[in-house]
Amino acid sequence: MSNRSRLPVYGVYLDKAxxxxxxxxxxxxxxPIDFIAHWQRCGATANYLAEFQAYNFDNRKKVTNIMxxxxxxxxxxxxxxxxxxxxxxxxxxxxxxxxxxxxxxNTTQLKQANKxxxxxxxxxxxxxEELFLQQIMSxxxxxxxxxxxxxxxxxxxxxxxxxxxxxxxxxxxxxTIYIKVVLDVNxxxxx
Amino acid sequence: xxxxxxxYSIETNDQQVIIKGALRLQSPTAYDKPFESIRxxxxxxxxxxxxxxxxxxxLNSSGVTSLARLVLxxxxxxxxxxxxxxxxxxxxxxxxxxxxxxxxxxxxxxx
Numbered sequence: 001m002s003n004r005s006r007l008p009v010y011g012v013y014l015d016k017a018x019x020x021x022x023x024x025x026x027x028x029x030x031x032p033i034d035f036i037a038h039w040q041r042c043g044a045t046a047n048y049l050a051e052f053q054a055y056n057f058d059n060r061k062k063v064t065n066i067m068x069x070x071x072x073x074x075x076x077x078x079x080x081x082x083x084x085x086x087x088x089x090x091x092x093x094x095x096x097x098x099x100x101x102x103x104x105x106n107t108t109q110l111k112q113a114n115k116x117x118x119x120x121x122x123x124x125x126x127x128x129e130e131l132f133l134q135q136i137m138s139x140x141x142x143x144x145x146x147x148x149x150x151x152x153x154x155x156x157x158x159x160x161x162x163x164x165x166x167x168x169x170x171x172x173x174x175x176t177i178y179i180k181v182v183l184d185v186n187x188x189x190x191x
Numbered sequence: 192x193x194x195x196x197x198x199y200s201i202e203t204n205d206q207q208v209i210i211k212g213a214l215r216l217q218s219p220t221a222y223d224k225p226f227e228s229i230r231x232x233x234x235x236x237x238x239x240x241x242x243x244x245x246x247x248x249x250l251n252s253s254g255v256t257s258l259a260r261l262v263l264x265x266x267x268x269x270x271x272x273x274x275x276x277x278x279x280x281x282x283x284x285x286x287x288x289x290x291x292x293x294x295x296x297x298x299x300x301x302x
Contacts, residue, residue, distance in 0.1 A: 040198065043215045043249065065248065066281050072215060073252055080217075132289055136259045139219060149252035157285035191281050 010120050012163030012180050022094040022101075026052070032078065032106070033085035042079060045091075046072035053093055053100065063188050066158055070102065070181060073150035078106040081116070083174055100188075102181040113166050113175035119148065120164045128156040151179070159187050192228050199247075203228040207241035213249040222257035233264050239271030244287075245302055248280060255286055259293060266294040273298040 028049065035041050050067035057063040071091065078089040089106035108116070122131065132152050139148065154160040161182040166175050193202045199212035208229050216222055232240050242261075244250075250258065265272040272294060276283040278301045291297050 039217050040215075043198075043213060043251075062279070062281055069249060069282050072249070076215075076251060129289060133292055136256060136293065139256045140260050140263050149255055153252055153255065153282075153286060156289070157282060191285075 007165060007167060008117055009165040010124055010163055012161045012182050013165045013178070014163070020096055022096050024093075024095045026093045027090060028092070029088050029090045030075075031086055032082040032089055035075070035079045036085055042075045043068075043072055046075055049091070049093060053095065057185075057189060059189060062191070066183075066188055066191065067100075070154055070158065070160065070183065073154060074102060074104040074179060074181065077150055077179070078104050081108050081112055081177070082106045083109045083112070087174075098185055100183045100185065102183070104179045104181075105176060107169070107174045107176050109174060113177065116164070116177060117166055120151075120162075123151060123155065123162065128152060132156050151181075154181060158183060158191065194225055194228075199225075201225055201228070203232055207243055208232060209243045209246075211246040214247065214254045215249055215251040216253060219253045219256045219260075222254060226257055226261060229261055230264060233261065233268055233270055233272075236270060239273065240265060241273045241275065243275040244283065245275050245277040245280075247283075250282065250286075259290055262290050262294045262297055266296065269296075271296050271298070273300065276301050278302075 026049065028045065030045070046068045047064075049071050050064045053067050054060045054063040075091055078091070082089055084107065087107050090104070092103045094101040094103075126134075132149065135148050135152055151162055155162055163180040163182075165178045167178070168175050193200060199210065199214045202209045214222075214225075216225070229240075229242065262272055274287055274290075274297065276287050276299060278284055284301070287299055291299055
């Protein structure tokens with residue numbers, strides 16, 4: 001990644017930027033160490049943010065469940081893959097009315113950044129149901145500490161549009177990973 | 192046998208396994224212990240295993256991997272595996288149906 005002339009950007013980050021002002025916007029910042037020590041806080045945070053966001057949906061119970069599932073996967077990933085557990089990570093939700101855009105940011109080291117980039121390329125290029133089964137078979141054979149299924153299930157089960165960008169911080173020899181997940185409001189209601 | 196925590200419960204008896212609540216453990220390996228009784232049931236129950244997850248509101252991706260491992264274990268042991276799910280819980284109707292491709296003897300019922 002160090003010899004690259006331009007930033008690695010994938011999926012929805014390549015789309016034309018949405019210049020619309022969101023109807024609402026939440027930023028939640030956290031230190032991964034706090035969630036490592038109290039793992040259940042990942043789920044508790046996801047439930048809290050989901051409940052707030054699902055408030056204006058007709059089927060609030062169902063949308064809360066979906067939003068919590070999506071947010072929990074993003075928060076768990078940020079906690080697991082942060083290079084420094086004391087380095088701030090964040091999750092943001094932008095409500096544009098027709099879509100909900102979620103962005104998760106955390107910092108990681110070169111090895112993990114390369115691994116993530118290879119994964120995101122595969123996610124963009126492979127049929128998602130096939131990738132889900134491949135990933136399950138691979139995880140079943142080894143005792144992985146992470147399943148690698150999170151973003152795959154969000155795309156497969158909830159028709160989420162996914163994007164990622166990896167921004168090097170040369171001074172600290174770290175990489176900032178941005179993951180964007182776009183959910184269509186009508187799709188959420190109809191699932 | 193029953194494992195009960197603030198977030199979830201797993202009850203294994205002669206007829207079935209009932210999993211309820213929110214299972215969001217840290218990694219696939221963190222599921223080894225809570226799922227131990229289910230693995231034992233697969234080994235001992237040649238007439239098939241029934242797992243009721245219809246009150247399991249959340250299962251994170253590490254848990255989906257671990258559930259898939261059980262489905263594959265049942266396939267290896269040639270033991271029938273029935274999952275009772277709820278249509279009202281979105282991840283179940285989506286994720287669980289994909290697990291059917293891992294084991295032709297997996298039966299998925301919805302209530």
